[in-house]
Amino acid sequence: MLTLESATVSFGDRAALDGVDLEVAEHEIVCVLGPSGSGKSTLLRVVAGLRHPDGGRVLLDGADQAGVPVHRRGLGLMFQDHQLFPHRDVGANVAFGLRMHGVSRSEQGRKVAELLDLVGLPGAERRAVAALSGGEQQRVALARALAPRPKLLMLDEPLGQLDRSLRERLVIELRTLFGRLGTTVLAVTHDQGEAFALADRVVVMRDGRIAQVGSPLEVWQRPASAFVARFLGFDNVVEATVTGEAADTDWGKVPVPAGSPQGACDLLVRPAGVLIGAPEEGLRCTVGARTFRGNHVAVTLNPEHGPALDAECPLRSAPDEGARVGVTFDASESVVLPAVL
Numbered sequence: 001m002l003t004l005e006s007a008t009v010s011f012g013d014r015a016a017l018d019g020v021d022l023e024v025a026e027h028e029i030v031c032v033l034g035p036s037g038s039g040k041s042t043l044l045r046v047v048a049g050l051r052h053p054d055g056g057r058v059l060l061d062g063a064d065q066a067g068v069p070v071h072r073r074g075l076g077l078m079f080q081d082h083q084l085f086p087h088r089d090v091g092a093n094v095a096f097g098l099r100m101h102g103v104s105r106s107e108q109g110r111k112v113a114e115l116l117d118l119v120g121l122p123g124a125e126r127r128a129v130a131a132l133s134g135g136e137q138q139r140v141a142l143a144r145a146l147a148p149r150p151k152l153l154m155l156d157e158p159l160g161q162l163d164r165s166l167r168e169r170l171v172i173e174l175r176t177l178f179g180r181l182g183t184t185v186l187a188v189t190h191d192q193g194e195a196f197a198l199a200d201r202v203v204v205m206r207d208g209r210i211a212q213v214g215s216p217l218e219v220w221q222r223p224a225s226a227f228v229a230r231f232l233g234f235d236n237v238v239e240a241t242v243t244g245e246a247a248d249t250d251w252g253k254v255p256v257p258a259g260s261p262q263g264a265c266d267l268l269v270r271p272a273g274v275l276i277g278a279p280e281e282g283l284r285c286t287v288g289a290r291t292f293r294g295n296h297v298a299v300t301l302n303p304e305h306g307p308a309l310d311a312e313c314p315l316r317s318a319p320d321e322g323a324r325v326g327v328t329f330d331a332s333e334s335v336v337l338p339a340v341l
């Protein structure tokens with residue numbers, strides 16, 4: 001449905017997009033993730049036609065979009081800078097795209113009612129936009145973007161302004177809604193939780209390039225690099241040298257899964273793989289901060305050598321702050337990452 005071929009955008013001598021190749025299949029939900037300045041918005045703008053690529057091509061259903069203006073690309077846009085019209089009511093906001101497409105008045109009314117039902121705001125046509133909560137406004141913006149039945153829906157930080165609990169609820173609703181409508185979606189977010197909950201595939205960007213593409217599970221289980229691992233919030237990453245089924249690290253020897261690549265690498269140990277035991281067992285550590293996270297405790301350990309380690313413990317067995325413990329590692333939770341060249 002959507003193809004980016006070597007898409008490049010430069011600002012001065014800096015590439016905001018640097019030869020990006022990407023495919024989005026029909027009915028697929030793809031979320032682009034990455035730190036601030038990594039090129040996410042630029043990617044969206046190039047697909048939308050708000051910015052022309054300096055190199056490469058954008059194709060929709062196989063057709064090169066060079067020279068095709070924004071409103072002729074058949075896209076639904078829900079961008080931060082495309083706010084609702086504050087002086088029009090909900091119905092007029094949702095009907096906007098339909099009016100632009102010359103849909104008759106009665107048909108507009110029918111479609112608006114149907115869309116408001118879909119986004120969970122039945123009968124809200126006459127309500128004033130200014131009187132809606134942030135979450136309701138997002139739903140109206142979504143209904144407006146969906147109204148002309150776009151072949152590709154593009155979302156920029158769709159739930160950015162909302163508080164966490166509302167975001168977590170809406171993201172599940174969105175996924176269900178898109179699944180039901182068969183909508184193809186390209187979304188940009190800096191919130192990994194949101195991306196992982198919404199997407200069939202996530203694209204992690206770094207400095208205008210794609211650092212990794214994969215299903216949420218693939219990316220979570222096998223980050224492609226130390227950058228992706230750290231971006232996902234994993235801090236237990238060290239330089240290592242793998243020989244056989246063990247890695248030499250600043251923490252000492254850490255077991256790695258059979259078949260891991262050999263030689264110099266970065267090593268990720270997920271917190272679940274940091275096993276806390278008696279002080280005389282394994283790497284000696286002092287327990288630092290403890291943070292309660294619902295059903296487990298996140299514990300920071302300060303080892304006698306090597307960088308701090310994040311561990312996860314069940315609520316009942318979390319050691320006290322300042323306690324001395326010993327740490328061993330679970331090979332199934334360590335991931336050998338390619339070394340940075």
Ligand SMILES: Nc1ncnc2c1ncn2[C@@H]1O[C@H](COP(=O)(O)OP(=O)(O)OP(=O)(O)O)[C@@H](O)[C@H]1O
Nearest residue numbers: 011015016034035036037038039040041042043190
């Ligand atoms: N109009 C512009 N003029 C100059 N530089 C720009 C312009 N737009 C973007 N850039 C630069 O291009 C790079 C990528 O920007 P972009 O907005 O695509 O990143 P982003 O990942 O969307 O960031 P954020 O999460 O902060 O929105 C950044 O270094 C940014 O400073």
